[in-house]
Amino acid sequence: MxxxxxxxxxxxxxxSDAVSFSIDxxxxxxxxxxxxxxxxxxxxxxxxxxxxxxxxxxxxxRGMSGLSxxxxxxxxxxxxxxxxxxxxxxxxxxDDVEAIAAQLYVxxxxxGYTSVVEFHYLHMDPVGGPYATLGAMSxxxxxxxxxxxxxxxxxxxxxxxxxxxxxxxxxxxxxxMDPDMLLLxxxxxxxxxxxxxxxxxxxxxHSLRAVPIEELVPMVTAAWAVDSEAPxxxxxxxxxxxxxxxxxxxxxxxxxxxxxxSPLDSRxxxxxxxxxxxxxxxxxxxxxxxxxxxPTTEANLGDGLFPxxxxxxxxxxxxxxxxxxxxxxxxxxxxxxxYGQRLLWESRNVAARGHxxxxxxxLYQAALxxxxxxxxxxxxxxxxxxxxxxxxxxxxxxxxxGRAGDTLLDSWVxxxxxxxxxxxMVGGRWVVRNGHHDSEEPIARTYRTTMQRLRS
Numbered sequence: 001m002x003x004x005x006x007x008x009x010x011x012x013x014x015x016s017d018a019v020s021f022s023i024d025x026x027x028x029x030x031x032x033x034x035x036x037x038x039x040x041x042x043x044x045x046x047x048x049x050x051x052x053x054x055x056x057x058x059x060x061x062r063g064m065s066g067l068s069x070x071x072x073x074x075x076x077x078x079x080x081x082x083x084x085x086x087x088x089x090x091x092x093x094x095d096d097v098e099a100i101a102a103q104l105y106v107x108x109x110x111x112g113y114t115s116v117v118e119f120h121y122l123h124m125d126p127v128g129g130p131y132a133t134l135g136a137m138s139x140x141x142x143x144x145x146x147x148x149x150x151x152x153x154x155x156x157x158x159x160x161x162x163x164x165x166x167x168x169x170x171x172x173x174x175x176x177m178d179p180d181m182l183l184l185x186x187x188x189x190x191x192x193x194x195x196x197x198x199x200x201x202x203x204x205x206h207s208l209r210a211v212p213i214e215e216l217v218p219m220v221t222a223a224w225a226v227d228s229e230a231p232x233x234x235x236x237x238x239x240x241x242x243x244x245x246x247x248x249x250x251x252x253x254x255x256x257x258x259x260x261x262s263p264l265d266s267r268x269x270x271x272x273x274x275x276x277x278x279x280x281x282x283x284x285x286x287x288x289x290x291x292x293x294x295p296t297t298e299a300n301l302g303d304g305l306f307p308x309x310x311x312x313x314x315x316x317x318x319x320x321x322x323x324x325x326x327x328x329x330x331x332x333x334x335x336x337x338x339y340g341q342r343l344l345w346e347s348r349n350v351a352a353r354g355h356x357x358x359x360x361x362x363l364y365q366a367a368l369x370x371x372x373x374x375x376x377x378x379x380x381x382x383x384x385x386x387x388x389x390x391x392x393x394x395x396x397x398x399x400x401x402g403r404a405g406d407t408l409l410d411s412w413v414x415x416x417x418x419x420x421x422x423x424x425m426v427g428g429r430w431v432v433r434n435g436h437h438d439s440e441e442p443i444a445r446t447y448r449t450t451m452q453r454l455r456s
Contacts, residue, residue, distance in 0.1 A: 393412065
């Protein structure tokens with residue numbers, strides 16, 4: 001049984017010195033002890049913190065980063081960005097998706113993410129038909145996760161309409177899978193993941209605009225019949241237009257409709273939830289659902305700002321994701337989240353909410369808690385029974401020099417230039433050493449070849 005020793009580590013109880021970790025063959029912590037003796041243990045080369053959880057990813061969109069940054073005759077919006085996405089996705093093969101996902105996951109690991117939730121709705125072939133293997137696209141993503149070593153919660157997603165009372169467009173046919181077929185896929189993925197602590201399966205509901213309301217609750221019920229604790233993820237209230245169309249079609253705002261008509265609870269993750277009313281803020285917080293925030297993507301798309309202060313004030317739980325992957329860095333998400341609030345309120349340290357506490361440390365730990373819940377995996381904490389996912393921060397990095405404890409996290413979140421992440425362990429296995437992933441070069445070569453062909 002391997003053991004490790006950290007001079008400083010962030011435990012659930014706070015910062016501790018002289019911490020020993022024992023890890024079993026399955027990659028779980030069997031003991032975590034502060035004030036320990038280092039004799040016989042491998043000495044970790046820096047400060048140990050829990051690996052970050054990326055609770056919302058569309059892996060294939062990593063390949064289109066930068067392709068939508070051109071001025072338009074009218075002001076660009078999410079809806080015009082979506083047209084670029086449709087064009088990019090139109091010809092992707094499973095091999096393409098695997099190459100893009102592998103490159104993305106290497107980037108995540110090097111940045112300090114050790115778990116990802118893959119919100120997966122690219123199911124079908126380019127003309128909207130099924131592949132010979134039903135889960136060919138899911139397999140591509142899962143193979144990429146296995147090859148790189150990142151822990152994954154795979155969330156196959158129901159996508160059935162082009163919008164409220166709008167039929168599916170040709171460009172969306174690759175996303176459409178009927179409920180029976182999706183359930184069959186889900187059952188197979190759950191069976192394949194059995195006994196694999198690096199993998200979990202959930203259910204995605206793309207959005208209220210893309211899922212018929214008569215199919216939503218039955219699909220959740222069916223998923224929970226397969227796994228009663230399966231995480232449920234759904235996009236909600238990302239754009240004002242979506243909220244307006246939902247009110248017109250369903251007579252309620254998106255979160256309002258979910259609260260009144262679905263079994264919304266702590267197994268759910270409401271992605272974005274940008275435009276929610278005061279009543280929805282309270283209801284979402286009380287439900288226990290995680291608000292899955294993707295600040296750099298939301299900024300890139302011009303979505304708006306989540307009501308962070310109000311949501312935290314009602315006891316709400318948050319997590320962060322990189323979504324379209326214009327940025328792949330957990331602290332960049334946290335920095336954008338806080339800075340957006342500072343610009344909105346014209347004040348500083350908004351997430352701290354007047355408490356005498358570190359803003360960076362609070363945000364990082366809040367995102368760990370919410371991310372773990374959204375992933376449905378025992379991650380996000382250096383604690384017995386959790387996955388042995390450790391990120392090592394280099395205390396000699398210029399950003400962190402002379403820093404310790406919460407001040408070190410504040411410096412990482414708010415002033416890091418160049419990553420101070422030196423080493424990353426996932427499930428007891430080192431996947432990044434001295435800033436480099438062990439497979440980054442062949443994965444990057446395959447990615448470059450794939451992108452050159454797709455853009456030719």
